[in-house]
Amino acid sequence: MSEATPSPENAPAEKPALLLAEFDSAAALVAAARSVREAGYSRFDAHSPFPIHGIDAAMGLRSALLPWLVFFAGVVGLVVALGVQLWMNAVDYPLNISGKPLFSLPANVPITYELIVLLAGGTAFLGIFLFGRLPELAHPLFVSDRFRRVTDDGFFLSIEAADERFDEKATSALLRRLGAREVETVFEPAAGRAIPVAFFWVGILAAVLALLPPLWIARVRATRSHNPRVQLIFDMHLQPTYRPQGASPLFADGRAARPPIPGTVARGQLYEDDHYYRGLADGGFAERFPREVTMETMRRGEERFRIYCSACHGLDGQGEGMTLVRAQARGEWIPLLPLSAEPIAAQPVGELFNTITHGIRTMPAYGNQIPVEDRWAIVAHLRALQYSRRAPLEEVPPEDRPRLR
């Protein structure tokens, strides 16, 4: 790669790199190559515009390892492809597709086949670089003007000065004897022919800079952060909407979430019936149940009572539930009044309903957990529990009375 080629005449002091001889034909080149090898030279090469059949044998070149490497790459492709498919689809994340086998050779053949071809092809490609010693952008031969015809119609033989048998005069004479049309001494390229050092520094800098983004991504992925993820592409999961409890400068109160207009009633939430929803009637707590109490209601009430109330009040309502027993053992809660005690038994049903809904003292509100109808059922069960404790003897059927003693 040069415009000014130093010829042997004006650079006699330089060190010879090799002798370059031009031959007339491919056949002459093959013959000369054979003779040069037989003369004991080893560091020589033949150059031609196209591959010449038989020159490998004439030069004594041994066949390369490349086919084995390509075969090996194919085997690697086979193993890697099968391994990847087995591990990814059957082991690491078993991907069930309509109950078909997680790993089935027929379905895994196409990927395997393609990876074998890809790795084998890539290896054959790299083989040219590896075995052919490419790229080699700077070489003494490129200094010779005559050598440019090697890619057109020239046939050349080069013998390196580094060869033990090399002697500029004797080797030159040998080449002429073999029928060389021209013999030229090619000198080591003058200084400055190499690639400028700046190229290397620019290359190293570019390589380092190219490493930064993946390193940054790796670091971000491996560390915790309170900031939201960096999103290169805003898909639907990141929208310009206000978060719950977020602030907004648009409103005087600074709240993004707007309270409903006073008096707003949501669908299905117009709780008009005071007796049913709040246990109120005639300006006080209702004395009567709002709906008819059936056996169905009683059973439901017993079941709900056991679920929600018995943990503290006990199954019989006497205040010996597991939670309360334990709390009292630790001296934390005051004893519970039995539900059949006078102050409670005297309360109208509306008040009992109200207590379940809103809670009282330590007892929390159950209005949010127990539907209205179930709360009334529990009240009904409660009334039954109270009655079982307070009923006069004459109200017990005569045949059951002996069991009470």
Next chain:
Amino acid sequence: MSTTGIRPEDTMSDDPRRRAPLVTGSPTFSTVTEVICRVAEAPKTPLAWYVAMVVSGAFAGLFLVLTGHLLVTGVGVWGNNAPVYWAFDITNFVFWVGIGHAGTLISAVLFILRQKWRTSINRLAEAMTVFAVMVAGLFPAIHIGRVWVVYWLLPYPNQMGIWPNFRSPLLWDVVAVTGYATVSALFWYVGMIPDLATLRDRARHRIRRLVLGAAALGWRGSARQWQHYEKAYLLLAAVATPLVVSVHSVVSFDFAVSIIPGWHTTIFPVYFVAGAIFSGLAMVITLLIPARAFLGLEDLVTIRHFDNINKVILATSLMVGYAYGIEVFSAWYGGGHYEQFAFLNRAYGPYWWAFWTMVVCNVAVPQLFWLRVFRTQVWLMLPVVLLVNVGMWFERFVIIVTSLSRDYLPSAWRPFTPTWVDFGMLLGSFGVFFFLFLLFLRFLPIVAMAEMKTILPGSDGHGEVGQAKHE
């Protein structure tokens, strides 16, 4: 070599006692170099090239603009609907991938079979392959909608801990086409290394010399380099050969592995490969005719080349016609009502015109190649191969659209109507392809010079030593 040279008629000789010459005129090593390098080095670019460049560039620009429109607006700009989820996009994809196969057939299979006539046209056919696969790859990439997450197809560790489904034909397709594109590009570049060195050694301008010098990697044509080069090239050809069969087979799995009537057939892989080579060779002829005339390659690309390729086109046309017949026969003989309806619907349903265009262009018209005059006269073969290109596009359209628009439940049927964007992107894809191809014709070695020289007299290393050069 005699002074009169080889006449064009000589190459057509079928005399079994001696091989017909592969080139005409009086080519020598240096005239081959000269003829081919002249194209890439011409100080004055021909006007025709500029005209072709402007036209194809305009369509390539249209493609870019419409792709932008699609990405910004969404795939709704196409006529695709439910149930016709695939339409022009996948039709174009299969069409262009198929085109590529002929290039690989010429460059790899014919190389393995030592068909030396391939030397004149393999570079051009490989370029066609590389560009056709590039164009093909654009369509599946943009039809997924959110193209910016196309990397989800790759098996990379992600925060969901999930991997791609390797048993899906769609993933096979991605792997097959990317692998094919990679190997084709490597093969193309490896073949060009010695020819890039030729251009480097002839270059006068310093920048040109630097660029070509870097591309040629410092090639010196040394026997040691040639030894490894030839071996690697042979191995690449051996590796590329199965791709001729596998890639379009995998493309056909996209359809055959599904259960849509008209798609779910075992003949698809074979049928698709035959169709791919058929359409690709038609495209090779389409490209060769103007390239040969405008670039002065008449001596290197002879009538015999056209004759040979046209014979293969005829053979593959018969295979494709046979496949059409077998599909209909299987539907009738198999007794599946849905399958039978699918084929009746193709021939007599709303897309009857597409079906009969396909049959006429792919089966009837190529029969003209039984006549020698159609195989050897450029102006007679050109309409035939153009119709084959049309017919093969319609084949894919028929397979995809007729099957999807009317499958099992009539309540789910819906016709497909292409929009102007569909047509624009079809034309635009040709623009992109020809734009790239014209750049190749102008700036790269369009014929494998080093290989070409090996089939000239005087290339044999075993001749008599004293014989005159180029004798």
